[in-house]
Structure formats: structure tokens, C-alpha cells
Amino acid sequence: MKIIVLGGGPAGVYLAISMKLKNPGHDITVYERNRDDDTFGWGVVFSDQTMENLRVNDPVSAETMISELIHWDDVAVHHKGEVIRSGGHGFIGIGRLRLLQILFERARQLGVIFHFETEFEVADIKGKFADADLIVAADGLNSKIRNHDLKAFDCDIDMRPNKFVWLGTHQRFDDAFTFIFEQTEHGWIWVHAYQFDEKTSTFIVECSTETYESFGFDKMDHEESAETCRRIFEKYLGGHDLMTKSAHIRGSAWINFPRVLCHQWVKDNVVLIGDAAHTAHFSIGSGTKLGFEDA
Ligand SMILES: Cc1cc2nc3c(=O)[nH]c(=O)nc-3n(C[C@H](O)[C@H](O)[C@H](O)COP(=O)(O)OP(=O)(O)OC[C@H]3O[C@@H](n4cnc5c(N)ncnc54)[C@H](O)[C@@H]3O)c2cc1C
Known part of the structure; x- marks a missing residue:
């Protein structure tokens, strides 16, 4: 098949790997707007169970990931000066860029072609991709392919009201998936933090629209936002800064989370997967x- x-x-890349493993004869080409050494965001987590499923599907990429993963077992919730801990969760963390590079390398080994x-544009489906047997739209939460025909994909998008910003820090959060809730003069603001490589942790800050506006985050540039968050969560940061990586987002680095749910994933020879089809x-x-499981 031409895919x-x-x-x-x-x-998208895991789909390409999995299809090549099923049939090396498939002709598979991936189109991506970023460079192969560039992506958005910091690190991601997934569970031990997910890692086990990946190992069954493709032991080669799974073993490379396992050799680099940060592993922890606990969830720790910081709330009103107390830390509530629970164990037995089994999570692993990895940098999003590193994860992608492992997958790119594996896909190339199997003969996948990358551009x-x-x-790409919606018009390419009937234009330069007209001879494809299968078109996989793995173009993320703002999917152009899905948004062009929300009705065909029976798609419901609910833009959630909270604001969040995806930051990084060199403070270590390597013993637990850490949730920190702080009460401030502008309302509650909270963090999801976890280690994803030897030196760096993801640090996602979230709050209500009211708190976001009261702090004046809507008028701050990315560096000012990160510095304000650093001051709010200073006692958890051990003297480390918060780093921003969202220069590509114009205006505020804070965004809303869209809950995407498509009841139909297939239209003609086009299939949606990953965040294009659903978000979590x-x-x-x-x-x-979930993107891996779709693939
Ligand atoms: C703050 C935050 C934290 C998260 N943390 C976690 C976590 O800890 N664990 C976890 O499992 N998930 C996490 N996620 C979710 C995770 O990032 C996504 O679910 C995942 O990236 C979905 O993968 P995907 O391949 O479907 O889409 P994406 O990763 O969004 O990939 C889509 C790709 O398509 C490309 N693209 C889009 N349109 C075009 C176009 N027109 N032309 C060319 N290229 C295009 C984009 O550049 C992008 O590379 C988090 C998300 C956020 C926002």
C-alpha cells in the first residue's frame, strides 16, 4: 500500500513503524512541518503498562526508550502544607524530543521516508496525495484535516475554561508524579511536575481564567509569565528557574485545553489518529x- x-x-511515526513491521513492502511517507531536531513541549509520562505494550509491538524502539527512561512509582499531592503520597502507580518519563528522535531513527531503519x-494542506489530499491508498491524519489537536470536515468526523470540541502553560525546570521531581496546589491572593493555582531526563522536569502550571486575569498573565510576555510562576512556586523550586519553550506561540504562552472527541475516525481513505481524533x-x-495505541 502507498501510505x-x-x-x-x-x-504518526509509531503508525509508520507499526505498518512497516506488519509489511515491509508498504510505501510510507511522513510529512512534518518541524525539523527532526525540534518539537514543542518538554517531557511526557506514560505508565509501565504502556511500555510493556510497546515492547510487544516493537521491542527495538521500546528497548531504546527503556534504556533512557526516568522511572518512579509514587504520586505526591502538596496541599495546604501537607504532602499526601500514594504508591504503586509505576510511571516513566522521557523528553518529547528524545522520544521522537528514537522513533524517527527506528522508522528510517525500516525504510519510512520523511519530509x-x-x-501540508487539505487540498493536498485530492492533489499531490491523490494516488495514496491510505492517508493517516496524525496532525495533532488543531488538525487541519479534521477541522476541514468536522461533520464527517462527527466531532465535538469543547474548549475548557482553565488556562495552562507548559514550562520546564532543572529542579528534580524524580521520586513522584507531583501535584502542587497553592492558594494565592488571586485564587488557587496548581502544578503538575515530573522528571523526564537526568537534568530536567516538566512543570505545567494551570489555573482558572479569573486567576489568570487577576495575576495579569494575559498581559505578560513568556519570560514574565515564567518568572511570575517561579515566584509563586519558589519554595518548591530549590533556587531553580522556570524555563519557557513557547516562543512559537504568539501573545500569551498560556492556552486553553480543547477536549476533542470524534465519533467517526474514517472518511473515504482518510483516517484520524492521536490528538486529531481525541484528546486526553x-x-x-x-x-x-493513546496515540501509540491508535497506531
Ligand atoms: C501540557 C501538556 C502536557 C502533556 N503531557 C503528556 C504526558 O505527560 N503524557 C502523555 O502521554 N501525553 C501528554 N500530553 C499529550 C501529548 O502531547 C499528545 O497527546 C501527543 O503529542 C499526541 O500525539 P500526536 O502525534 O497525535 O500529535 P502531536 O504530537 O501534536 O503531533 C502532530 C504533528 O503534526 C504536525 N503537523 C500538524 N499540522 C501540520 C501541517 N499542516 N503540516 C505539517 N505538519 C503538521 C505537528 O508539527 C506535529 O509534529 C501533553 C500535552 C500537553 C499540552
Whole structure:
């Protein structure tokens, strides 16, 4: 089959790998707007069970991931000066860029062709991809392919009201998936933090729209936002800064989370997978895992 994959995120690249493993004769090309050494976000987590499923599907990429993963077992909730801990959760963390590089390398070994720094358009489906047997739209939560025909994909998008910003820090959060709730003069604001490589942790800050506006985050640039968050959570940061990686987002670095639910994933020879088809809130650390499972 001639397979075109639109979007070189975890779902699209893992689909390409899995199809090649099933039949090396498939002709598979992935189109991705970013470079192969560039992506958005910091690290991601998934469960031990997800890792086990990946190992069954493709032991080669799974073993490379396992050799680099940060592992922890606990969830720790910081609330009103107390830390509530529970064990037995079994999570692993990895940098999003590192994860993608492992997958790119594995896909290339299997003969998948990549076109990086290449933007695709909806018109390409009937244009330059007209001879494809299968087109996989793995183009993420703002999927152009899905948004062009929301009705055909029976898609419901609910833009959630909270604001969040995806930051990084060199403070270590390597013993637990850490949730920190702080009460401030502008209302509650909270963090989801976890280690994803030897030196770096993901640090996602979330709050209500009212709290976001009261702090004036809507008027701050990315650096000011990160510095304000650093001051709010200073006592948890051990003297480390919060780092921003969202220069590509114009205006505020804070965004709303869209809950995407498509009841129909297939239209003609086009199939949606990953965030294009559905999203899972980042607090449950499952979006990447679901993308892999779709693939
Ligand atoms: C703050 C935050 C934290 C998260 N934490 C976790 C976590 O801990 N664990 C977890 O499992 N998940 C997490 N997620 C979710 C996870 O990031 C997504 O679910 C996952 O990336 C989905 O993979 P995907 O391949 O479907 O889409 P994406 O990763 O979004 O990939 C889509 C790709 O398509 C490309 N693309 C889109 N349109 C075009 C175009 N027109 N032309 C060319 N290329 C295009 C994009 O550049 C992108 O590379 C988090 C998400 C957020 C926002």
C-alpha cells in the first residue's frame, strides 16, 4: 500500500513503524512541518503498562526508550502544607524530543521516508496525495484535516475554561508524579511536575481564567509569565528557574485545553489518529499513550 502520514508526532511515526513491521513492502511517507531536531513541549509520562505494550509491538524502539527512561512509582499531592503520597502507580518519563528522535531513527531503519519542514494542506489530499491508498491524519489537536470536515468526523470540541502553560525546570521531581496546589491572593493555582531526563522536569502550571486575569498573565510576555510562576512556586523550586519553550506561540504562552472527541475516525481513505481524533487532559499523562495505541 502507498501510505501517506500527515504529521510526524508520536502517533504518526509509531503508525509508520507499526505498518512497516506488519509489511515491509508498504510505501510510507511522513510529512512534518518541524525539523527532526525540534518539537514543542518538554517531557511526557506514560505508565509501565504502556511500555510493556510497546515492547510487544516493537521491542527495538521500546528497548531504546527503556534504556533512557526516568522511572518512579509514587504520586505526591502538596496541599495546604501537607504532602499526601500514594504508591504503586509505576510511571516513566522521557523528553518529547528524545522520544521522537528514537522513533524517527527506528522508522528510517525500516525504510519510512520523511519530509521535514514541509507543511501540508487539505487540498493536498485530492492533489499531490491523490494516488495514496491510505492517508493517516496524525496532525495533532488543531488538525487541519479534521477541522476541514468536522461533520464527517462527527466531532465535538469543547474548549475548557482553565488556562495552562507548559514550562520546564532543572529542579528534580524524580521520586513522584507531583501535584502542587497553592492558594494565592488571586485564587488557587496548581502544578503538575515530573522528571523526564537526568537534568530536567516538566512543570505545567494551570489555573482558572479569573486567576489568570487577576495575576495579569494575559498581559505578560513568556519570560514574565515564567518568572511570575517561579515566584509563586519558589519554595518548591530549590533556587531553580522556570524555563519557557513557547516562543512559537504568539501573545500569551498560556492556552486553553480543547477536549476533542470524534465519533467517526474514517472518511473515504482518510483516517484520524492521536490528538486529531481525541484528546486526553495532560493531568492524566495519557495523550501520547493513546496515540501509540491508535497506531
Ligand atoms: C501540557 C501538556 C502536557 C502533556 N503531557 C503528556 C504526558 O505527560 N503524557 C502523555 O502521554 N501525553 C501528554 N500530553 C499529550 C501529548 O502531547 C499528545 O497527546 C501527543 O503529542 C499526541 O500525539 P500526536 O502525534 O497525535 O500529535 P502531536 O504530537 O501534536 O503531533 C502532530 C504533528 O503534526 C504536525 N503537523 C500538524 N499540522 C501540520 C501541517 N499542516 N503540516 C505539517 N505538519 C503538521 C505537528 O508539527 C506535529 O509534529 C501533553 C500535552 C500537553 C499540552
